[in-house]
Amino acid sequence: MTAAVLTKVGVGSAGALPxxxxxxxxxAPAATPVLAIEGLTVGTGAVDLVIDVSFEVAAGETLCLVGxxxxxxxxxxxxxxxxxxxxxxxxxxxxxLGATELTSLDDRRLRDIRGRDMAMIFQDPVASLNPVQRxxxxxxxxxxxxxxxxxxxxxxxxxxxxxxxGIARPNERANAYPHQLSGGMCQRVMIAMALACRPKVIxxxxxxxxxxxxxxAQILALMKTLQDETGTAMIFVxxxxxxxxxxxxxxxxMYSGRIVETGPVDALFDHxxxxxxxxxxxxxxHALSAAGGRLAAIGGTVPRPSARPVGCAFRPRCPRxxxxxxxxxxxxxxxGSQSAACHFPGSAR
Amino acid sequence: xxxxxxxxxxxxxxxxxKGGLFRTGEAxxxxxxxxxxxxxGETLGIxxxxxxxxxxxxxxxxxxERPSTGKVAFQGEPYAPIGSPxxxxxxxxxxxxxxxxxxALDPRLSITAQVRGAMDAHGLTGGKASAGSPAxxxxxxxxEGLGRRYPHQLSGGQLQRAVIARALSLSPDLIVCDExxxxxxxxxxxxxxxxxxxxxxxxxxxxxxxxHDLGVVRHVSHRxxxMQHGRIVETGAAGDVFxxxxxxxxxxxxxxxxxxxxxxxxxxDARRRLELAKx
Ligand SMILES: Nc1ncnc2c1ncn2[C@@H]1O[C@H](COP(=O)(O)OP(=O)(O)OP(=O)(O)O)[C@@H](O)[C@H]1O
Ligand SMILES: Nc1ncnc2c1ncn2[C@@H]1O[C@H](COP(=O)(O)OP(=O)(O)OP(=O)(O)O)[C@@H](O)[C@H]1O
Ligand code: SF4
Ligand SMILES: [Mg+2]
Ligand SMILES: [Mg+2]
Numbered sequence: 001m002t003a004a005v006l007t008k009v010g011v012g013s014a015g016a017l018p019x020x021x022x023x024x025x026x027x028a029p030a031a032t033p034v035l036a037i038e039g040l041t042v043g044t045g046a047v048d049l050v051i052d053v054s055f056e057v058a059a060g061e062t063l064c065l066v067g068x069x070x071x072x073x074x075x076x077x078x079x080x081x082x083x084x085x086x087x088x089x090x091x092x093x094x095x096x097l098g099a100t101e102l103t104s105l106d107d108r109r110l111r112d113i114r115g116r117d118m119a120m121i122f123q124d125p126v127a128s129l130n131p132v133q134r135x136x137x138x139x140x141x142x143x144x145x146x147x148x149x150x151x152x153x154x155x156x157x158x159x160x161x162x163x164x165x166g167i168a169r170p171n172e173r174a175n176a177y178p179h180q181l182s183g184g185m186c187q188r189v190m191i192a193m194a195l196a197c198r199p200k201v202i203x204x205x206x207x208x209x210x211x212x213x214x215x216x217a218q219i220l221a222l223m224k225t226l227q228d229e230t231g232t233a234m235i236f237v238x239x240x241x242x243x244x245x246x247x248x249x250x251x252x253x254m255y256s257g258r259i260v261e262t263g264p265v266d267a268l269f270d271h272x273x274x275x276x277x278x279x280x281x282x283x284x285x286h287a288l289s290a291a292g293g294r295l296a297a298i299g300g301t302v303p304r305p306s307a308r309p310v311g312c313a314f315r316p317r318c319p320r321x322x323x324x325x326x327x328x329x330x331x332x333x334x335x336g337s338q339s340a341a342c343h344f345p346g347s348a349r
Numbered sequence: 350x351x352x353x354x355x356x357x358x359x360x361x362x363x364x365x366x367k368g369g370l371f372r373t374g375e376a377x378x379x380x381x382x383x384x385x386x387x388x389x390g391e392t393l394g395i396x397x398x399x400x401x402x403x404x405x406x407x408x409x410x411x412x413x414e415r416p417s418t419g420k421v422a423f424q425g426e427p428y429a430p431i432g433s434p435x436x437x438x439x440x441x442x443x444x445x446x447x448x449x450x451x452x453a454l455d456p457r458l459s460i461t462a463q464v465r466g467a468m469d470a471h472g473l474t475g476g477k478a479s480a481g482s483p484a485x486x487x488x489x490x491x492x493e494g495l496g497r498r499y500p501h502q503l504s505g506g507q508l509q510r511a512v513i514a515r516a517l518s519l520s521p522d523l524i525v526c527d528e529x530x531x532x533x534x535x536x537x538x539x540x541x542x543x544x545x546x547x548x549x550x551x552x553x554x555x556x557x558x559x560x561h562d563l564g565v566v567r568h569v570s571h572r573x574x575x576m577q578h579g580r581i582v583e584t585g586a587a588g589d590v591f592x593x594x595x596x597x598x599x600x601x602x603x604x605x606x607x608x609x610x611x612x613x614x615x616x617x618d619a620r621r622r623l624e625l626a627k628x
Contacts, residue, residue: 068535068536068537069505069534183399212398212399213398213563213602213606214398214601214605216605216607217605217606217607220607239535240607241535242607242608242609245607245609245610245614246614265611266612279536280535280536283535284535284564284609285535285539285562285564285567285568286567286606286609287563287566287567287591287606288591288609289564294543294546295539295542295568297536297537297539297540299540301504301506301537302504
């Protein structure tokens, strides 16, 4: 990867940069995942908020987690990072980074791994940065902590990183406080911080949701470019299916705490197997598609975790529901590497 | 052509600057010489990036804020001084729905009480000018049987329905929707957009529909105005603005839109690589 390409991203024509893909987006997950989550259940007291979630991400791969508000996307990310806070806790399941089981590590070892091997980017960059510390210093401190280099050289590298994520005049901007930068620029700082130690995994939770389309396009292009360069695995949470179309290799759709469908991005767009995925696809709106008419809304709302219906949690909203749906459907292979948790996958309503 | 419901003529609004590292202390021109018309039963979409002046324009159009220069006329008359009896009448005819419904509602009152309270305040309860009883209005927006609930007992989509119900109870002619569906899931967003369109077909209400989401605006609007730095840089029929944008800024906005599908993304990237190769 050359600095020239990065500069182009930063100066930014509006659109995503058409870099020649170095990775075939349709390929199956690699044999050795960087991060593997298995049977993860998260909850409070007797209530389960994330239920039996399993997925893997390989080097250079982007897995998008999608689903409506409250489906458990953020808690899944936090559990993967070992960042759950009371009263929410991991009840069972494993999180493996390479060969290391993270759930059995103590806090100190876990903190070491966070930032160095795994980094998280949140939706609200301004709130995630320290408001009373200059942004250059914040990036530098991540380097000091995780790379063990001296502050002086860390500052130099921080400025370099700020330049590489497309911040113009990085020397000057390094001295700014977060509130003196725009939302897009703060998100670039967060990305610089996440990249500082070349992590193996980046977890991005609605990282571009608060940004304008033009800034979003630049940030998505930037993340893809840097990912191609570093081979970082990415878990990208979004509720925006056109962002999924833009960045995902594979997709996991969550509903009411469970993964209900997973597969390569093309398969999910071309032939969604689960009625919920189909419903989400049907209520998409795109400025370049024909407009007008009534929308195919999914009626009703996501059930509260404490009041899930018996059996398939999507049942009250599902146009395809039958008696059999009173039993919880397992996540089973559907076609190719696509899986769905539905008794009638792929069948029209 | 019908008589316009709302006319903005060369309207500007400036604020005193906030200062800061990269800003001088000079005035911010949030809205800069805007002309626009909105007709009864019409939806005018306003798009543009953050800070382009959309919300300020919405406040000026609804009369809750007044222009620094230029004229705003609603149903042929300027907005009356804030607080005057004439203003209260106008206030009933123009309702505003914002992004965050939980802040728009009183947490201590049931949904029915809030709708009734709004009607009482305008002397509308049981009157002929009103859209019906609070229960009938709540049923109209799909909140049948939920009137006794308090805001914290409703989902985001239900809260936004409650805000819309309260607006409807005053039989407005214009509803300014400022990012009204932006915080909602696509499924719930679709429910609310369908509701807004049904209400327009039935009651002839006009919308000034502000959103940064071009897909949503394209779907609901008859006409679209694109804002940049406080100015309207392009207006036109919704289909035309997206199919053949004339302004360079509109073109840039559309070029930045994420793709509708992975196949569309690959086609676009291939096209761009070809264009780059040609240069
Ligand atoms: N600290 C907590 N205590 C109790 N319940 C919680 C807590 N945090 C989250 N939940 C619940 O867990 C469920 C999953 O929450 P989560 O934040 O993971 O959803 P999400 O999919 O990220 O939604 P969004 O799109 O709104 O961010 C929700 O029902 C939420 O209300
Ligand atoms: N009350 C105010 N005082 C000072 N400046 C203001 C005020 N309201 C708006 N501005 C400034 O006016 C400009 C336009 O703001 P406005 O909120 O109308 O934009 P917007 O298009 O709605 O943006 P967004 O998409 O972020 O909501 C911005 O530069 C903003 O900082
Ligand atoms: S299991 Fe039944 S209710 Fe659940 S999604 Fe499939 S068809 Fe619908
Ligand atoms: Mg979340
Ligand atoms: Mg606004």
